[in-house]
Amino acid sequence: DAKTTQPPSMDCAEGRAANLPCNHSTISGNEYVYWYRQIHSQGPQYIIHGLKNNETNEMASLIITEDRKSSTLILPHATLRDTAVYYCIVHNFGNEKLTFGTGTRLTIIP
């Protein structure tokens, strides 16, 4: 799986949109971009994934650039419960394991 680069930490005010960037410049054509998050003392939780089109679900939106070399996870109205480490993962369905980096520690400020 391709390597990803994320900022180590970010802050966001409660109620504002949190935009978490991820670079994956070596992504190949059959690799998906997945986002998971890990709240303190819990296991990781799936958020969203995409291939090349933008995606939206009840938790977040995923914007993937046209060249697929970077993406942004958007939490539209951040709450204190969104404080967590967010992992951007490039994943090939033929490879069962998820390869986590060190992620971005997002802190929502009241």
Add this chain to the structure above:
Amino acid sequence: DTGVSQDPRHKITKRGQNVTFRCDPISEHNRLYWYRQTLGQGPEFLTYFQNEAQLEKSRLLSDRFSAERPKGSFSTLEIQRTEQGDSAMYLCASSDTRDRVIEQYFGPGTRLTVT
């Protein structure tokens, strides 16, 4: 609660002792994964099962580690002759290959401390 469960949640053991962890996946999930997570790092893949067959093992899984999923349901991870470097969170996850998303559902983890 129909999520992934792990037991125990915390384990403190002395160096050299054997420990065994249990994971109960979501019912009917045919894939089960084990990961290890140390402080400040993301989870690292250890091994995974498709039903009862262990299909891949990481180089991190030394010969002191053994995992089983005898009936294709729950799984156990045993560490023999524990070392201080084994101290970590051990995470279990499960997934259903019939699920188009192939989302992995993680349990809360077992935190191992080797003294």
